[in-house]
Amino acid sequence: MPGITREEVAHLARLSRLELKDEELDHFAGQLDVIIGAVARVADVATEDVPPTSHPLPLTNVMRSDEVHPSLTPQEALSGAPAQEQQRFKVPQILGEE
């Protein structure tokens, strides 16, 4: 498996919504390369006949009855909002101007 390049870290950072600084790209590239090199050996034993385990419990969808329960008031739900307007979360623009 090839090593992690600075460009790959920049791509991962974009996917991860992290606006990394230039010096961080170099720092993380070296560290991620070491970590991935160390964990890659899981592939050695992962043969076709071994089923994957995603979770310790044999869970299926857990449903509840469709009943109204007490819940947060709008004021409570908005209490941690960085910005709000008209009882809604106020967010920066999502689409372009045009």
Place this chain on the structure above:
Amino acid sequence: MTGTTDLIKLTAAETAAKIASGEVTAVQVTEAHLARIAAVDEKVHAFLHVDREGALAQARAVDDKRARGEKLGPLAGVPLALKDIFTTKGVPTTVGSKLLEGWIPPYDATLTQRLKAADVIILGKTNMDEFAMGSSTENSAYGPTGNPWDLTRIPGGSGGGSSAALASYQAVLAIGTDTGGSIRQPAAVTGTVGVKPTYGGVSRYGMVAFSSSLDQGGPCARTVLDAALLHEAIAGYDPLDSTSIDAPVPSVVEAARNGNVAGLRVGVVKEFGGEGYQAGVMQRFNESVELLREIGAEIVEISCPSFDLALAAYYLIAPSECSSNLARFDAMRYGLRVGDDGTRSAEDVTALSREAGFGDEVKRRIMLGTYALSSGYYDAYYGSAQKVRTLITRDFEKAFESVDVLISPTTPTTAFPIGERADDPMAMYLADLCTIPSNLAGNAAMSLPCGLAPEDGLPVGLQIIAPAMADDRLYRVGAAVEAAFIARWGHRLLEEAPSL
């Protein structure tokens, strides 16, 4: 009248009994602990937030209840330190991150509600590695916590604030969360007791998620019985947590009151030892094995060959789940928002806010998980790690066919100096070598003190592992081992800690 120093050294069981009998009031007990926090926490830094008024109000309510002649619960009036990962209505919850600095949750976690219902006094919120990612508490955005045995050393992590609060007598009980060892490893390096309950045994509603198939909250205490009392108070089915197990809670308190290993088959995990393990840790562990034999256990050597790959599988699975879970911190509904100057898009504001709010370890794990889940890499990394998880679960199943519990050292070394591994992630990850398999399999495990390493005089932890939903076995064995060690030492290990 009991003196203040005596009040902070009591066990939870003793504290509750003295309050119930009227020998002391809950307010006196709470004030004694608040005074202790004021006296020593500047040095230790176990707490991120002390809720002085809230704690005293809870204590007054307990005293009022008693005055009215109401029956008090087994932990009524006992002061507790709560890891800052559980939401507390009206009290700050930061998860050790700048991203949530100043956030006041509008609701209580189920665990918080249960503590309040049990009349446990919540003193405040404890320091932790940011988003519970770390083994030393150095990844907290609010500075490290010192180990009360040696303030220049780490108190373990991620729950280092909780373990340090117990070891420095700032709280009688504490709560931790364990994704790869964050309850057990801090307990081991501070000479305290910590239990990771069976996955699904304690509700996670209101517990900030890191790696959802591994995360489990649980009790921390100075004695096995105290841990059991707390375990019983917080465990049990919660319809608000879809991974909560809908079954009776194992009888952990009864087990802790009846410690006994006669005729019990105890498996020693062969793979945990050798290179990388401190000599003094192995010496104390081997003595524990002999002690178990002396008090009636049958010792069997067990091989779990896939455990060798547990650390590698963990550092793919946990980051993968973390990269998904932490996507919710998008600077839109709560938490830090930077760069919103009216010209930037929501996506840019999210990326700038996450860059400013997350620390290095969190960024590393988010990117590592994003990598492991990328198309083209998914099968080789995340897919393979899930298969290793199956192999580890099978190793446990096979082992528990021939033994009742497994034992190992909790950690390969004693507490290391603050700063020593801070810039070497792989060295840091090794601290969880022995604790991770239980998270991957979802079973129950405990760490309790088994002595001091001769070379550095620091605590060593003994890990006990039981099958899922057999948490009571941990307490039965733990209580027997604890009693035998106290008989040998003439006191609890923590009595040997410096007085600060």
